[in-house]
Amino acid sequence: MAGGITETGEPYSAFVGLVYMFNLIVGTGALTMPKAFATAGWVVSLALISFLGFMSYMTTTFVIEAMAAANAQLRWKRREQEEIDESDSTSEYSDDDVMGRGRSAPETKPILSVQRSGGHVDHFDIVERVEMGQMASMFFNKVGVNMFYICIIVYLYGDLAIYAAAVPISLMEVACGNHSCSAGSVKYNDTDPCWGSVTRKDAYRVFLSVFTLLLGPFTFFNAQKTKYLQILTSLMRWIAFTMMIILALIRIGKGTGEGHPPVASLSGVPNLFGVCVYSFMCQHSLPSLVTPISEKKHVGTLVLADYTLILGFYVLLSFTAIFCFDSTLLHDMYTLNFTDNCNVLDIPFLRYFLGLFPVFTISTNFPIIAVTLRNNWKTLFHRDGGTYPWVVDRVVFPLITLLPPIAVAFCTHNLESLVGITGSYAGTGIQYIIPALLVHYGRRHLEPVMGRDAINKHRSPFRHTFWVWFVVLWAVFCLMFVTANIILTDTKK
Numbered sequence: 001m002a003g004g005i006t007e008t009g010e011p012y013s014a015f016v017g018l019v020y021m022f023n024l025i026v027g028t029g030a031l032t033m034p035k036a037f038a039t040a041g042w043v044v045s046l047a048l049i050s051f052l053g054f055m056s057y058m059t060t061t062f063v064i065e066a067m068a069a070a071n072a073q074l075r076w077k078r079r080e081q082e083e084i085d086e087s088d089s090t091s092e093y094s095d096d097d098v099m100g101r102g103r104s105a106p107e108t109k110p111i112l113s114v115q116r117s118g119g120h121v122d123h124f125d126i127v128e129r130v131e132m133g134q135m136a137s138m139f140f141n142k143v144g145v146n147m148f149y150i151c152i153i154v155y156l157y158g159d160l161a162i163y164a165a166a167v168p169i170s171l172m173e174v175a176c177g178n179h180s181c182s183a184g185s186v187k188y189n190d191t192d193p194c195w196g197s198v199t200r201k202d203a204y205r206v207f208l209s210v211f212t213l214l215l216g217p218f219t220f221f222n223a224q225k226t227k228y229l230q231i232l233t234s235l236m237r238w239i240a241f242t243m244m245i246i247l248a249l250i251r252i253g254k255g256t257g258e259g260h261p262p263v264a265s266l267s268g269v270p271n272l273f274g275v276c277v278y279s280f281m282c283q284h285s286l287p288s289l290v291t292p293i294s295e296k297k298h299v300g301t302l303v304l305a306d307y308t309l310i311l312g313f314y315v316l317l318s319f320t321a322i323f324c325f326d327s328t329l330l331h332d333m334y335t336l337n338f339t340d341n342c343n344v345l346d347i348p349f350l351r352y353f354l355g356l357f358p359v360f361t362i363s364t365n366f367p368i369i370a371v372t373l374r375n376n377w378k379t380l381f382h383r384d385g386g387t388y389p390w391v392v393d394r395v396v397f398p399l400i401t402l403l404p405p406i407a408v409a410f411c412t413h414n415l416e417s418l419v420g421i422t423g424s425y426a427g428t429g430i431q432y433i434i435p436a437l438l439v440h441y442g443r444r445h446l447e448p449v450m451g452r453d454a455i456n457k458h459r460s461p462f463r464h465t466f467w468v469w470f471v472v473l474w475a476v477f478c479l480m481f482v483t484a485n486i487i488l489t490d491t492k493k
Contacts, residue, residue, distance in 0.1 A: 011294040014302050021282060021289055021306045023234050026313065028162060028362060029279030030241070032419045033314060034321030035330040036275040039268030042261050042322060048269065049276050049314060056280035057307040059435035059471060061460035063132070063286045064299065066435070068458035069442035070130040070138055072123040076449055124456045129291040132284055132434070133379060139441040149380040151429040152284065156373040158422025160405035163366045165413045166333060167359050168207035173336045174355040175207075176200050204413055211363075212406050218367035219374060219398040233361045240335065240357045241317065247344050248320035256343065259323040270485040271420035273478060278423030279314065280307075283431055300461070332415035333358060374401040424482040432475035440468045 037045040136148040176194035190201035339355035
């Protein structure tokens with residue numbers, strides 16, 4: 001996620017890239033969106049998600065431009081090094097001549113002059129996968145690099161806490177819920193019994209303990225998601241999403257929908273903001289997603305099409321949910337509304353499938369994110385030429401990766417709040433502030449060596465500096481608004 005330069009990977013077409021980006025963005029956040037829509041009101045939700053989708057699209061184009069700038073800088077440095085090596089190997093001058101010659105090739109030689117001397121090479125071609133962490137190292141100072149890693153680490157902790165809570169919640173609801181088709185209007189409390197004297201909260205913690213014991217050890221090793229596992233989880237996800245939309249539409253079409261959501265409720269806006277930011281998150285994975293695309297000429301159009309499709313999908317999923325189900329009975333995890341309501345789905349196997357499908361899809365992602373977080377911790381504290389002792393490398397880093405999110409999940413299983421807080425704070429940094437600063441400092445960094453005539457073919461449509469600072473100011477405003485709302489809410493209690 002936030003690493004260095006890595007291999008490009010197997011190339012694929014622009015259409016496959018569109019599908020991969022769609023699958024990357026649409027995940028767990030989508031399942032928490034219906035309840036957030038119901039809480040904030042349908043008009044406010046539609047307006048806010050449309051605007052946040054536009055903002056996320058803008059910062060995605062910023063990251064792609066920064067990737068092209070990073071590739072240009074790498075090519076320039078490599079070409080410069082080759083010229084120095086050639087000069088050293090063929091030179092027959094004296095040491096004084098060599099020193100003088102070295103001074104005659106300034107570091108700010110325009111990049112276009114190199115292109116003319118060696119044939120036409122588009123230095124802005126995105127052919128090397130430069131992760132966000134490497135871009136931060138290239139364009140930010142030391143403080144900026146450390147802030148980047150802290151931001152992404154906090155975000156990954158939130159991600160793991162969400163995953164660690166979502167799986168036990170689904171298991172608890174399936175194991176403790178009423179599947180006799182007489183439910184649907186029942187809202188359970190944590191203190192309600194599950195098995196005899198065992199409460200639902202106790203069952204949740206039992207499932208969380210089992211989840212930790214089964215998946216926690218992967219944090220101590222390396223893990224990666226295989227191609228076939230990715231295909232399987234994607235297939236399960238789309239079967240589930242399609243089922244939920246169709247079932248809700250059928251119920252609404254029959255006139256038996258129970259939802260009467262408010263038009264607007266400002267108290268739900270801060271949490272909706274966090275959920276929407278989290279649900280549009282893809283900026284941190286763009287290098288591994290965009291670089292392998294074989295033909296990048298229309299990558300900007302591809303990204304715009306993807307965001308349009310995703311926005312339409314989120315609106316369709318959320319609107320069918322809030323008009324199908326009573327807003328007060330919507331679960332944090334939307335799939336659970338289909339496990340105990342036989343008026344919507346009366347086939348037991350399918351009810352269990354929808355209830356358990358987050359367990360399978362999320363469980364395959366948890367080890368990957370845990371290993372990514374562990375590696376980011378290592379990078380943050382790494383010093384050139386230094387190595388970590390075995391205990392620190394193999395025990396301490398995995399433990400500080402695993403224990404905090406598990407502890408958070410033990411304390412709370414309020415998924416809507418976890419997603420909202422993660423999206424509102426760390427998500428704002430990764431989706432807004434970091435992309436804006438990367439493109440801003442990337443432009444400033446390359447201007448002395450590129451010459452004013454060089455044009456980045458992957459530059460953002462929002463190329464004016466106004467847009468960069470608009471994104472930063474919007475992010476700061478959102479952070480202040482969310483924080484003030486949390487403080488005021490706690491004061492009223």
